Amino acid sequence: MFGIDDTEFIRGDVPMTKQEIRVLTLAKSHLTADAIVADIGAGTGSITVEAALIAVRGKVFAVERKLEAIELIKRNVEKFSVANVEIIRAIAPDGLNALPELDAAIVGGTGGQLDEILSALDTKLKIGGRIVVNAVTIQNVVKTLDWFHARDWLVDACQIQVTRLRQVGQLDINQALNPVWIIAAEKIRGDDSATVV
Amino acid sequence: MFGIDDTEFIRGDVPMTKQEIRVLTLAKSHLTADAIVADIGAGTGSITVEAALIAVRGKVFAVERKLEAIELIKRNVEKFSVANVEIIRAIAPDGLNALPELDAAIVGGTGGQLDEILSALDTKLKIGGRIVVNAVTIQNVVKTLDWFHARDWLVDACQIQVTRLRQVGQLDINQALNPVWIIAAEKIRGDDSATVV
Amino acid sequence: MFGIDDTEFIRGDVPMTKQEIRVLTLAKSHLTADAIVADIGAGTGSITVEAALIAVRGKVFAVERKLEAIELIKRNVEKFSVANVEIIRAIAPDGLNALPELDAAIVGGTGGQLDEILSALDTKLKIGGRIVVNAVTIQNVVKTLDWFHARDWLVDACQIQVTRLRQVGQLDINQALNPVWIIAAEKIRGDDSATVV
Amino acid sequence: MFGIDDTEFIRGDVPMTKQEIRVLTLAKSHLTADAIVADIGAGTGSITVEAALIAVRGKVFAVERKLEAIELIKRNVEKFSVANVEIIRAIAPDGLNALPELDAAIVGGTGGQLDEILSALDTKLKIGGRIVVNAVTIQNVVKTLDWFHARDWLVDACQIQVTRLRQVGQLDINQALNPVWIIAAEKIRGDDSATVV
Numbered sequence: 001m002f003g004i005d006d007t008e009f010i011r012g013d014v015p016m017t018k019q020e021i022r023v024l025t026l027a028k029s030h031l032t033a034d035a036i037v038a039d040i041g042a043g044t045g046s047i048t049v050e051a052a053l054i055a056v057r058g059k060v061f062a063v064e065r066k067l068e069a070i071e072l073i074k075r076n077v078e079k080f081s082v083a084n085v086e087i088i089r090a091i092a093p094d095g096l097n098a099l100p101e102l103d104a105a106i107v108g109g110t111g112g113q114l115d116e117i118l119s120a121l122d123t124k125l126k127i128g129g130r131i132v133v134n135a136v137t138i139q140n141v142v143k144t145l146d147w148f149h150a151r152d153w154l155v156d157a158c159q160i161q162v163t164r165l166r167q168v169g170q171l172d173i174n175q176a177l178n179p180v181w182i183i184a185a186e187k188i189r190g191d192d193s194a195t196v197v
Numbered sequence: 198m199f200g201i202d203d204t205e206f207i208r209g210d211v212p213m214t215k216q217e218i219r220v221l222t223l224a225k226s227h228l229t230a231d232a233i234v235a236d237i238g239a240g241t242g243s244i245t246v247e248a249a250l251i252a253v254r255g256k257v258f259a260v261e262r263k264l265e266a267i268e269l270i271k272r273n274v275e276k277f278s279v280a281n282v283e284i285i286r287a288i289a290p291d292g293l294n295a296l297p298e299l300d301a302a303i304v305g306g307t308g309g310q311l312d313e314i315l316s317a318l319d320t321k322l323k324i325g326g327r328i329v330v331n332a333v334t335i336q337n338v339v340k341t342l343d344w345f346h347a348r349d350w351l352v353d354a355c356q357i358q359v360t361r362l363r364q365v366g367q368l369d370i371n372q373a374l375n376p377v378w379i380i381a382a383e384k385i386r387g388d389d390s391a392t393v394v
Numbered sequence: 395m396f397g398i399d400d401t402e403f404i405r406g407d408v409p410m411t412k413q414e415i416r417v418l419t420l421a422k423s424h425l426t427a428d429a430i431v432a433d434i435g436a437g438t439g440s441i442t443v444e445a446a447l448i449a450v451r452g453k454v455f456a457v458e459r460k461l462e463a464i465e466l467i468k469r470n471v472e473k474f475s476v477a478n479v480e481i482i483r484a485i486a487p488d489g490l491n492a493l494p495e496l497d498a499a500i501v502g503g504t505g506g507q508l509d510e511i512l513s514a515l516d517t518k519l520k521i522g523g524r525i526v527v528n529a530v531t532i533q534n535v536v537k538t539l540d541w542f543h544a545r546d547w548l549v550d551a552c553q554i555q556v557t558r559l560r561q562v563g564q565l566d567i568n569q570a571l572n573p574v575w576i577i578a579a580e581k582i583r584g585d586d587s588a589t590v591v
Numbered sequence: 592m593f594g595i596d597d598t599e600f601i602r603g604d605v606p607m608t609k610q611e612i613r614v615l616t617l618a619k620s621h622l623t624a625d626a627i628v629a630d631i632g633a634g635t636g637s638i639t640v641e642a643a644l645i646a647v648r649g650k651v652f653a654v655e656r657k658l659e660a661i662e663l664i665k666r667n668v669e670k671f672s673v674a675n676v677e678i679i680r681a682i683a684p685d686g687l688n689a690l691p692e693l694d695a696a697i698v699g700g701t702g703g704q705l706d707e708i709l710s711a712l713d714t715k716l717k718i719g720g721r722i723v724v725n726a727v728t729i730q731n732v733v734k735t736l737d738w739f740h741a742r743d744w745l746v747d748a749c750q751i752q753v754t755r756l757r758q759v760g761q762l763d764i765n766q767a768l769n770p771v772w773i774i775a776a777e778k779i780r781g782d783d784s785a786t787v788v
């Protein structure tokens with residue numbers, strides 16, 4: 001099963017990717033049961049956990065710098081009994097060198113190191129593998145698209161605007177969530193042949 | 198793997214649920230590997246196929262009235278090699294009586310018979326099961342919410358606005374898809390105790 | 395000049411229509427310099443003030459039930475030095491009988507009396523006049539559309555989703571406002587010939 | 592009156608700013624009756640006409656490069672009987688040197704010369720004046736914001752997503768228009784003191 005409700009995860013004050021964005025991000029990662037996945041800026045671990053539930057015979061590496069968040073990831077991993085998660089405490093791109101070859105990488109937080117993180121992930125990603133970036137600012141959307149377009153990756157990008165309806169008496173009130181861009185890209189060939197502009 | 202690209206499905210002129218909506222609809226259906234699922238107004242069969250890939254040990258009943266669409270469902274079922282699909286040609290709610298007990302039902306098209314379809318599905322749905330309705334008009338959103346609220350189902354409703362980005366030269370053009378409402382509801386008790394208003 | 399910034403208005407805890415919605419609502423009201431206008435559920439008076447600045451030779455009747463809001467309307471009317479405003483303290487549709495013939499009416503708040511308010515306004519509205527309803531729930535959108543469609547008014551309805559960008563360091567953060575529906579309708583003939591369904 | 596319906600304008604195959612965007616763009620331009628305004632990339636002239644109707648004692652300079660569009664501007668200027676419009680055929684920033692001191696400038700199309708156009712307009716714009724840019728790609732949003740932020744202009748930026756409702760039988764179908772960003776900025780001081788990064 002995928003599509004765990006937000007309320008199921010243990011949260012602190014760490015921002016959490018909302019369910020709808022989490023589900024779409026995972027779908028666009030094209031994870032298989034054997035996938036080796038990196039979750040960069042893992043936050044509460046909600047994406048890590050759902051990725052681990054899909055990649056049951058694979059492994060998910062959760063990279064996170066904040067101690068408070070790492071504690072939450074551990075607790076959520078335990079709550080959902082996923083054994084195939086390894087937590088790496090590091091400020092990415094630090095720590096990414098230690099990763100094995102990847103089928104997919106999900107980038108939630110970048111701490112301003114977007115290009116460096118994408119380049120580090122590129123060295124680990126299989127041809128045919130995917131990177132999916134969640135961005136909440138247009139500056140990061142543009143940077144991400146620039147990086148992928150410059151290397152001729154196959155890009156699938158969209159902006160998602162979710163508005164939740166909440167019943168209040170006889171009416172349903174609309175609550176807009178902030179828009180998120182999901183930029184998925186497939187690496188279609190190796191570095192040698194890349195046309196870096 | 199879930200999240201098949203739209204272009205992977207065989208389409209004719211039959212309208213197809215877009216990938217993002219399909220993925221979120223399935224996620225909010227809480228399908229398990231053993232789920233028995235009904236897909237009402239199955240159209241091209243894109244939701245049917247993805248549901249069948251998740252409910253690998255279960256079964257998906259695709260209910261559709263148009264012959265042209267049924268032909269497409271058959272071809273997509275064949276293309277994705279899913280064996281656990283049964284196609285029912287009927288104008289719902291006709292044909293729903295023949296269904297077994299359901300874990301989930303997905304309602305894409307209703308042909309103006311929303312209430313009748315929800316009532317027919319209710320008689321088949323397990324307690325704890327879910328109905329997920331995709332609506333593209335506010336009139337149907339209100340009708341769907343009314344039906345669920347009147348019976349005290351646990352509702353999770355949202356409007357999803359997807360805007361695709363498409364590279365054109367140095368720029369990425371925004372293409373807004375029409376908004377879709379996804380109304381998921383869980384049946385938390387049997388008919389006897391329902392508080393029908 | 396029209397399009398006063400939100401921050402220019404004196405606000406208390408009374409909800410205020412946001413600038414973008416206010417501007418579009420006024421535009422879709424087709425106000426002239428001589429217009430006689432009613433603003434139902436005037437709140438802070440932000441629409442009243444801007445309408446009065448457009449209808450310089452006309453008049454704006456601000457109908458509001460809450461004392462706190464009436465106090466704000468008075469202060470905003472004073473701040474923007476508009477002399478052509480009359481404040482009516484009443485729970486609409488009460489108080490609408492006292493209105494003169496109207497060129498336009500803007501309905502912000504209804505206190506659950508939408509149909510009654512529209513019917514009362516209809517008796518005052520000139521043929522060719524317009525009612526513009528701001529709705530924040532789909533239930534009220536449907537009710538409003540039903541009322542207008544049943545009487546064959548000329549409807550121009552849209553949902554507006556505004557996302558504000560706010561600079562934070564090197565980035566611009568997106569802040570989604572809740573969506574609002576603006577339903578404008580023109581009365582194209584008198585009551586006698588109306589086809590009430 | 593402002594807020595002319597799209598259908599009132601004479602259109603050819605030239606893309607036209609939609610009513611909602613046009614109205615918001617004009618509102619955020621803070622035009623007065625005496626305003627001197629430039630409309631860059633005037634297209635059909637819909638913004639030019641509405642600006643001229645507001646700036647009744649001022650003047651609007653419509654800058655446009657395409658002959659087909661210039662023909663439409665002429666016809667719309669004639670249709671709405673606005674005498675205070677001057678059409679300049681030029682590929683901006685060419686032609687902007689000839690402009691007088693401006694109270695406001697509206698930038699609809701840039702032909703890839705965004706920075707050059709903003710710089711040319713800056714030399715003509717009064718302190719306290721405003722430039723309002725309509726952008727349909729995030730690349731141009733970022734470029735526009737960069738330009739304004741680098742010069743410490745007072746920025747008011749938003750993304751507007753309009754979804755029109757169109758009655759079809761008993762239902763109202765949602766038709767999403769592509770999102771547009773409206774970036775308004777006020778020049779709060781002269782060039783000398785500007786902090787160009």
